[in-house]
Amino acid sequence: MVAPAVPEITEEVIHESIDARTESLVSLRELGPPDLVHLLKQPIRNPGKHVGVYHHVTGVDASSSASLAAYINTLTYRDHGQAATMKIVEGVYCCYNAFARLDMRVHVTIPGTVESYCVDENGKKKAATDELWLETYLCSVLRAYSYADDGSGETIRKIMGVRRFNPVTNTETEHRFLSAAEQLFFRGWQLGSDSVVQVPNIVSNHLTTGLLKYFHTTGRYPSGINLFEKLRSQNVEVASLLAKVLFMGNEEVEGVRVLHQALKELPMDYVMLDTQAEFLLKKSQSAAAPEQKEERLRMALGCADRSTVAAPAEFGTWARLAQVYVAMEDWGNALTILNSCPMFTYQDKDAPVMPEPKDVHLPTLPETRLDEIDSEPESRFSEQVDPQLLNLRAAGYRGTFQQAYSILTEMTKKIGWDQLLKIRSDVFVMEDEYRNEKPEYPKNRNASTDGLRGTPDPTATNGETSEDEEDNDEEVEGKESKPADSESLAPTLINGEKDEGLEKPSSTVDPADVKKDEAEAVSPSPFLITVLIYREQLLTNVQGANNDDHLSKLNNKRLCERWLDSLFMVLYEDLRVYTIWRTQMAQYRAQSMQYKKSAEEWEILGALAERLQHTDEAVEAYRACLSQRFSPKALTGILRVFEKNKNTRETVAATIRLVTWQYRWYSEFSPELLHTIRTLIEDEGAVKVRSIIQATSLPQNVLDLTHHYAALCATFHSNGTDG
Template sequence: MAHNDCLQDVPDIFENEIGESLLARTEGLGMIREIGPPDLCHIVKIHTPSRSEPDIGSYHHVLGVDTSTSASLAAYINSLQYSLSETLGWFGSSSNWKIASGTYCTYNAFSNVDLRVQVKIPGGVDAYIVTPAGERREVTEELWKECHVSSLLRAILYADPTTYSVTGLRRMTPVASPREETKFVEAIVDQFWNGWALGSNAETQVASTARNFLVDGLMRYFSGEGRYADCAAEILAPLAYAPLGGQQSSSRMSAEFKGIDPEVAALLAEAYMEGDEEVQAVRVMHQALKVKSSCYPLLATQAEFLRRKKNPEAALTVARMAVKYAPSEFQAWAKLTEIYLEGGDFQRAMLTLNSCPMYTFVDHDYPRVPTPRRINFPVKSDVLSDYDLGEQGTGSMPPNSRASLDMDGPGLIEEMALNENSTILRLSAPTLRCTFARVYKFLTEIVSTIGWDELLLLRSQVFVMEEEYRNSAIPSAAVDDEDQAEDDDEHVPLSALRERHTAELSRPGDVDTAAEASNAVDVDAHVVDEDPLKGPEAEPTEESTAEPAAEPETPAVASTPASEEVGKGKKKNKKNKGKKSKDNLKAETTPSTEPQAATAAANEGEASAASIVAIGEQMDVISLSDTDHGEAKEMESQQQSDVDNVPPPVEQLSAPQTAVFEAAPSEPNPAPEHLPISGGDEESLVTKPEDGSDIIRKRLCERWLDNLIMILFDDLRMYTSWRSRMHNLRITGQPVTYRYTQAEWEALGDLALRLRRPSEAREAYEYALAIRFSARAWQRLLEMHSGTYTSMQQEEQRRHEGVPELMPLTSNDTLMQALDAVVWLSVYHDRWYNNMAYPNPVCEQLIKLINIHGLSKVRNSMVSMNLKPAVFNMVKKYFEVAEKFNVRGSKW
């Protein structure tokens, strides 16, 4: 175009038709599931010298603008007038394009409406709301307050560019001064009791007063600066000690006032614990437990406090109570698993993971916009002339950069071609989200502690393997699977598996094999049940061992990739799951077996067949009683050479056998110490120690957990291949940097972090930076230098040999390396219109450095780097945040 119609320092997305982005936003209001997409700023530009030029519509997305009044939004649109490109003339510079009008859209997550402010230049301001049905209504004062809080929460929860990225997004600081923070606190307190209407994160099933997006944003804001004491004193304490939290009407306050709200008290106690005020935390928990002892957030907080105080037995008791009172909440099960892992009880940790309620991941809300005509990303300053961010024409590398200027490496186009066929970039673990990512993290902790071989052995000890599952099948077993119609892909009746297995054995030419299988069933039918909790039963008659009537054949379940199976978690929890009774199971048995059951009960002392009922869905419910604390011993088998729970070494990892739907190596019939137990509403195999002290009940492994184990196997296999190749290259003296592309080095660094090997992750990130700039690699290195992975690094040095000693966090070299990362990330964020000072992942890590070294030392170290004034001003805003809000270390 002949005239420059772009903004100078703001991204510009141009429309094909004026207003199409507003229309697309209106159509997408009914599909918003969380706190909404970023704000949308739409402007219309006109060409002032010549009206023959058509008007232009463009827009960009914004986070952090003050949306409390229409005046603040009108001021933001008016400020864009000064960002238009100017054209040099004889008597100065002028702009041929002007902004004629603008519309600012912000989503109200409480009322599920879109508030819009239309500004005409020159002219007036018109504010209105748009419903999901497209209706236009008036704006009330309450809607303005709700919009202000919704906008603040989006700016805080979407502050990390690595987790939330939108094309043409501009980030601004939502709370820039203590005065604005006071306004922020007042708005949060005013809407606190309505926070449940916003919903909750993907790890919480039911939003409540203490589990919702408003609480998440509040804790994220204060935790990033380490100001837990301010959060407790200014917000949580007044809310917790208000009459019933202040949410009830005045007529009910006097009758129901109990002194403290239990759910808010859980948040208050957590804030006190993080702020090193444990006496206050204990006092608050004591008062709240007297009000409501069944509040699971309060019990989870108490369990965490006891765990930190090295009292695992008491923590375990409280965590079990939390699971008892909130069995459908993942957080309660996760806390119980964490305590089991810390206590070294890996068997019950695996059983607890198998019983966790898994929720389908709901992603953040992203804007729905039409295909743009063109996009403009202007460079804001000349800083990029000294910092190469991987873009063409941005200049050379500074002397303090780690990026290599070696031209022997592959070009960008060649790297992209290599990445398309890379197996490293196709690992499934990085795609895990929500509860599946948490469970996978627990599995990696188990592997880092006991190893892969022991994990497979542990898996075979606590879960029913394929051959055990088949050997426990008896033809007369009844099947009661009322949920089969809903979960055909996850549960297959026992009789159907038995019939399918018998049909495979009785194919033409396999008559002898089928006869052996039938003989094996006859042998199993006469094994005496040695359960000490049961008396001897009568010997079965011919009618009881007869084959039942033919059942409808159940189609085989086809195996699917692990990454697809993990995504099939169900958010609902069935009330009747695992609640089948004996009477319901007996009603479905054949009529001929009922009189024989009565005869068997009357004849004591005679041996009978072990009557095995169908394996129900209750097998994923673990016992929470204090008596079930026995340690399971290693399973003994007559043929150990073909059993799948003895894998080869790590260098030759073998994939674990699928628990139900894939064939496992053959195993003999269960030995007496592995007898099936019948009774109740479930069937399982038990392992009996030789002394008979305790029984470990086996259960079916959930398919999603089996898939996570397979994903872990893929990660370990790739990790082993990578480390072997690195070892060989170093022995032979060959170069290492370009053996992988930059994207592969980043993926290998993430892989090492997932497997809890931070030293090797750091090495991979440094190789990625040796090829080209990488914001992800710099961010991970900054987190390592600021102490985020300190505990993981200590565990790695304690468990593995040959790990290099890391520099202490208090050393000057660690500080300088961290500041180097801060500078590069600050330049990168400024390039992509991220002007948010706080909450910002870079600012949060810099505040950790200030907590360790003090503000004076960190600032003087930054001055000693001799940065350009423009670059120093980018970092200076982080120091100003530490001074304004008085974070720990800002006074020295």
């Protein structure tokens, strides 16, 4: 199979990219950045001059110094063509070991020797051992999956010039990968975890995430079951991972049995309880009768509730409980639980920090040339975009905030915005209520004379919030009043019209205001102040003997966290823009006029509709975008719908174009696209899928790129590859 082209980023000062990587080692938090390959070139006709170029890469075999040196040698062969004017004289391959916090490096002199060593956070050289190479290899495979693109191109565009390879291409390399994972499994927590996990443990970390993603992508469930069976004999907590792989492989009865037995030994293991709740929630969606659905949701509620008790500081357990309440259509409790979720500031993946390059060369491989794809880069930068669309904050949500927003949009989709606001005012203390019924505290009030309701719960905080989530209403209103770009040729979303029928959410009480008011009224007593602050944040209703007449309406309500209040305002912005868009579309159609937008505006509107869970409208916007230019994000959005609706030919056509675009930007491996091809083969058979691929009117060199994914499925003996 043809390898992707090699991008070249030229340095201003030779070796400055390596120096920058060394300086950044101290700030790396998790798996580390993609591997760095630095090459020293010299002109054939001027041996005294040297030029430093580099690129990044993932998925290269990092099990030894020899395998990394071999990669550099493959680059020298590519430069020895008839038209070559430069030759490689030196190469350095840098690969980060996240276990030991060391950067493994291989220095190749051509012709000459190979030297391997490692560099610590202080820039000091150390000897490379076999154990360090084992750790480095495992980190390399995990990075290949972590930094792989999902087809939308968002990951590819984050870091310039990254070649992406498949780290596991056959059963032999799979055995090596799983063997390394088995040896280092119980140290996986050292690698950190996804941003939605507060505290990494042996079953919630980057290693287990990578393993589950590998089994999901390739369908190699027997290998996963075998691995986790062996690890479960050493630690029963691994039963949650074993059950997840069993569920993936449709061995649900065995998966339930595994969880049942493990929970007898560890009844308060939150990961196993959450796995049970997730399984029951999924099964409730396919229940044959309402009574059956209710029973499954009731069991899911019990598991999810216990998991929050077992891990009150984890976002995932509270989010699952909120999802169960949404499925039960218990909207009040769903909002209350969502308000109790611990929120964490999103930490993005480690990315390389490089100095400004002297030159950038991004070559195009002839095999990836396709007219509709090649025209994409030029056209997308000349498009006019309505500022209203660029200012939608929800598009930038990641981690816990993205998941919480998804739960909120699901509720809105089911009950509507007006009903959601009504439930919000029933659950939370609104600002006007608090101001009208705020009690007048006597100046001599103290802890000994007050009848206090409830007990303080200092652990019930909601974690950190980012600056974006703490924006106040005035900032949102400022964005609303921002004028549209006068130079834009596309119609704006406002056009002087009001978004009638969409009520703007009123303000809830800021917990900081309550703290200020009550702290000023009460004589200095830290214990009393703490009680008053957290009293209304308790998850359960606290019944007290002494009822305060002034707080009669507020006693059964909660204080809405600032981040959730911000989410309501952001949701209002999304709904406002969406409503105006759909209203204008209807008006234009009624007048038989064409509704014109730029391709990027259609792409943003498609993402907006998808975010609000309006699938048909999202597909409509994405199609309008693709009618003007190629967009991997838009095509990926449509592909998800094709897969869901089992539209085989449309799925194949979309996949071919996305695979070609990936190769165009130096990526021969996308787990999501490989999973799509594997699923098609399982459903339709390899012969039919290959025939559909071959029957398209695209050039053969383009089709061969997709055939490569199908060949991988045959190598792994996926279901359907026999016929």
